[in-house]
Amino acid sequence: MKDVAARAGVGLKTVSRVVNEEPGVTPDTVARVQAAIDALGFRRNDSARLLRTRRTASVGLVLEDLADPFYAPLSRAVEDVARANGALLFTGSSAEDPRREQELVLAFCARRVDGLIVVPAGDDHRYLIPEIEAGVATVFVDRPAGRIDADMVLTDNAGGTRDGVAHLIAHGHRRIGFIGDQPGIHTAAERLRGYREAMADAGLPIRPEWYSMGPTNPERVRAVLASLLSGPEPVTALFAGNNRVTVTAVRVLSHHPRPVALVGFDDFELADLLDPPVTVVAQDSPGLGRSAAQLLFRRLEGGADAAPERLELPARLIARGSGEIPPAP
Amino acid sequence: MKDVAARAGVGLKTVSRVVNEEPGVTPDTVARVQAAIDALGFRRNDSARLLRTRRTASVGLVLEDLADPFYAPLSRAVEDVARANGALLFTGSSAEDPRREQELVLAFCARRVDGLIVVPAGDDHRYLIPEIEAGVATVFVDRPAGRIDADMVLTDNAGGTRDGVAHLIAHGHRRIGFIGDQPGIHTAAERLRGYREAMADAGLPIRPEWYSMGPTNPERVRAVLASLLSGPEPVTALFAGNNRVTVTAVRVLSHHPRPVALVGFDDFELADLLDPPVTVVAQDSPGLGRSAAQLLFRRLEGGADAAPERLELPARLIARGSGEIPPAP
DNA sequence: CTGAAAGCGCTTACAG
DNA sequence: CTGAAAGCGCTTACAG
Known part of the structure; x- marks a missing residue:
């Protein structure tokens, strides 16, 4: 970005404005910056951007097994809702191992995902309390959370x-x-x-x-x-x-x-x-994923303080x- | 981290050393820092860390449909190899739409994934040339890349x-x-x-x-x-x-x-x-995923200059x- | 063994 | 309409 600014003969902030399509830049300046961007093959680093904006626009999905056909439609439904909300999806399999579940969840949290959707393998999720308090929206799906009060979407x-x-x-x-x-x-x-x-x-x-x-x-x-x-x-x-x-x-x-x-x-x-x-x-199965993801994004959009919800979807x-x-x- | 340093009465670098378990810190200092970490509930921000180290330890997987049972074992195999290499997995579905494929791939690149595994929906991947030149390892799987010379793993x-x-x-x-x-x-x-x-x-x-x-x-x-x-x-x-x-x-x-x-x-x-x-x-199907991921990590570990490979797995x-x-x- | 300074690549808050 | 400075939370390279 520094290189682009130098080449276009403008300040950093102006490059930032052009990249983000913010208003208030002369068409002429925009063109000059755009030319520099193209010439240098500049591609904004979203990770850096997100460090500053404090939202990573990503959610983590932990399920039992990515290869299990039951969870495939659930994942897809989560993905669709995430995409509609402009977020990217981290995924991982716990393989029914509580330790692996925790490892994955904490790895996602260390990346500062905005939210988490978890098919729990373990039955004690107190390790998540600091994360939830730090603002990571969390929804459990398919199975209830253990020993914490949290949002969950289950089947009856x-x-x-x-x-x-x-x-x-x-x-x-x-x-x-x-x-x-x-x-x-x-x-x-x-x-x-x-x-x-x-x-x-x-x-x-x-x-x-x-x-x-x-x-x-x-x-x-x-x-x-x-x-x-x-x-x-x-x-x-x-x-x-x-x-x-x-x-x-x-x-x-x-x-x-x-x-x-x-x-x-x-x-x-x-x-x-x-x-x-x-x-x-x-x-x-898609309904579980969709409901969980929708609940998650509702929390992210300001519904963080409401009491945890427990949804139960009927089986047919x-x-x-x-x-x-x-x-x- | 600043707060931890202040509370422990040490410099930032020392906190960093303790968090990363680097040698050369007195046991006493370690204990003091650790106490501050626990008291404050400090959790390292990997996104920030990765901004500095220039490796995101993540790979992007784009496939046709997360919900398609054929790709489920492939995804799982990719995940297993990624985990073995300490990387997290971004996943997304192209829904057989070349524009969506490109959007996803570029979104992953903007997050600076280290590598990309793509089941292509489109037949023109020249849009990836700048990314590949910028160092994003890329392996195509199940279907060949279009109009670029790249690594691929296919079925016969x-x-x-x-x-x-x-x-x-x-x-x-x-x-x-x-x-x-x-x-x-x-x-x-x-x-x-x-x-x-x-x-x-x-x-x-x-x-x-x-x-x-x-x-x-x-x-x-x-x-x-x-x-x-x-x-x-x-x-x-x-x-x-x-x-x-x-x-x-x-x-x-x-x-x-x-x-x-x-x-x-x-x-x-x-x-x-x-x-x-x-x-x-x-x-x-797992073989496709495993081979593609292994090839990817070989590239990441220094094999970036070798000529693109084309693997063809037999069908039975x-x-x-x-x-x-x-x-x- | 320890820490201050500079920097990763961006945005925020502000001033002009 | 534009940009310099400070800062997001870490690590690197260096000095003591």
Whole structure:
């Protein structure tokens, strides 16, 4: 910029005015400065600019895994809102590791992002208190913040599961299994609660061997399913606590002698093409991202003092066939 | 930092030393400075730091769509390499719009990212010449750069398609259709070339009505398929030029009276669960991201002067069933 | 072992 | 309409 000023024979401030299209510069001067800019290939350094203006026009997005298809539409929705607000997006994956989440978040804060959108991996976010006090707007999404009071946008996991299980009950099932993710994960616990509530609402007992929480790798899911489907009184229907469980369940059930009804939490591509097409409880993944980002920018535009909000988006039952299979006699 | 120095009764430089864990500070001084840091809740501003050190430790990733499952593993691989090199990741979607691609790229450059990984939407990247000359390492991935000589990491699209079509020919097909994406997209054109080559290698003629290039929305694909499958001599097999075409083709073919063989470019989740399971030519999506990022960081570590490289990763045929259906008599 | 001065590339607040 | 000075929060290069 100094070089441009020298070449155009003007002061630094005038170059700054031209670059920022501020009014009050003679067309003649503008032309001279512009010529110098072009000749020197000058490109403003936004990092320096932002150091002075104290807004970085950037937000950090931390999610569980950039490669997880569930978070892809969420990221895209966040990006769209960020772009509409003139902000750039830092992204990173926590890989479900609280330490990595914290590292990423603090790295973003050290860059002085204006705001943060976090799918939490950990359950203690007190490390964020100094940042939030320093003015970093923060919205948690998909899972609640731990041990701090903060904005969050969640899916109604319990309600969605309740609807899904009630759907199975309405189709005549009494012995319904539930396979969920690790109980420490909030969404997993909420879904289990929904299962319990739906059964209780229908006056149905739950046997302890009907539900199981833990890692959702195919091996464990297969083992659990094998036990659910064996014995004198096997379950006649299964509620799969997430995407990965559903996929393994579909594989196993397609080779099972008796038809077993299935409802899965989370929609997935081609669910309607399988045989039978898979009934799911679908989350509004772009809606989560959009709502979180909109809330974030509202905070940034002066709504910083209002009390933290907690939004809960509904999940939607999509009946496709697998959830409408009647119990085997 | 000034406040910390004042409170600890030391100079700015000493605070800087403590923060950066530089040697040559008395343990006693370190303790005093650390106490001041904690008391004041000081957090170093990396943006300011980076202004001085002239490295931002960040790279920009521009892809077609953050929400596209194909790019999710690519992004994740880039992120992993970036993290291993201590860099943060800016990401953005071009939405297949060259202007948006350029906007994003230049916005990243204005933040002075150290490097850029770009899935190009446009076919003229001369706008990047000043940036590259200014030292921004740039690697194109998935599609080649337009009108500039630059590093790129691509899939062998023509070779992969050749293998896929040859596979259909080996199973007895002679009338093979091809539905591809817009001909202006490099990967689409390359795949068409592979189709032509495989047919020519086998001495088979291609009728102009057997292949069609254009938008891959379901409506168009359905219409093209309808015409390919009608008439006195319909095709007995189809090569689908990408994921979206494959999905629509699966839907249409499942309702078609005669069995039609299908091979699709790009793998997708649950392809093995469909009926019949779908034979695909799979790209190494994480490999693309990893190779591109590794090349980028090699450039950043001093390899800036070497001639641009062009890597081509193989695509792999995965036979699952749909590609092994023999021609209807 | 420690610190004052200059500078990274911009903008702010002000004066002319 | 224009520009010199100070400053954003750090590091570099140097001196003591």
